[in-house]
Amino acid sequence: MPRPPVRLKPLIETKMIPLSYYLILAALIFCVGMAGALMRRNLILTLVGIELMLNAANLNFIAFWRYNPSAASHAGIMFVIFSIAIAAAEASVGLALVISIYRHYKTINLDKIDSLKG
């Protein structure tokens, strides 16, 4: 005797969040970060925008890892862990450069730092 079809499964699946929601959210964070890095005139805010862009990329990695059908691969998590380490290194060197530039020019206004000559 065949079992009756289970009705509960599609109901649960519709409550799940589609992958594209995460991707659109990450795209929004990326574009906000890039607009901030391009628009503000403070050098520190440029670094903040770069951190936001890195976060958006990491969110994409985790979302694609979660929706990956082959569950044995951990490459998404590993990539995010390495990416966070690289972001920490980038932030430390970038903020050291900001402090060095501030000592030299006495300003961190990006519209005034426009010469390559020291």
Add this chain to the structure above:
Amino acid sequence: MQAIFAIIAALIVVSAIGAISFRNLVHCALSLVVTFCGVAALYLQLGAPFAGWVQVLVYVGAVAILIVFAILLTRSDENKPEPIFGNNWKAGGVIGLLLFSVMVYAITRDGLDSTPLPAKPELTVREIGVDLMTQYVIPLETMALLLTTAAIGAVIIAIRLCNPESSADSDTHAKAAGSVEATH
């Protein structure tokens, strides 16, 4: 589930926009902390708790504190009634909007949502550690080298080389070294 996602996403978007648009830089840094915590909450929701706590530790604990210290060490002129945006801010806004529309078009035109969500993967910290020590050991060592280089490089870039105290110090050191050589 969807309500939680909507709340976290709204928090992330509002705080990210705040992080780049406040006039006071300390408010920007605090808003950035809220954004990092929201992204960590999304990692937890996606079944990656290790990445979420690493995000909290590294971003909120280290990067945000670094940014606050950089704000402290550089006296900014943002409090003056000057425009906070640069000379070509319109071009930046247009580029951001164009890129976002292209991304949304590319995401929504593909049938990404037709794939069913697989079962929640069980990834323990032990498995991550075993993977880091076996399959990913070369990237791990490269990362250790990169972090060491970045720390030393940051100190070398930010150190003050030409103040009179340190030169006096180096003079005494040179004298001490000279006396040591003389005794030899």
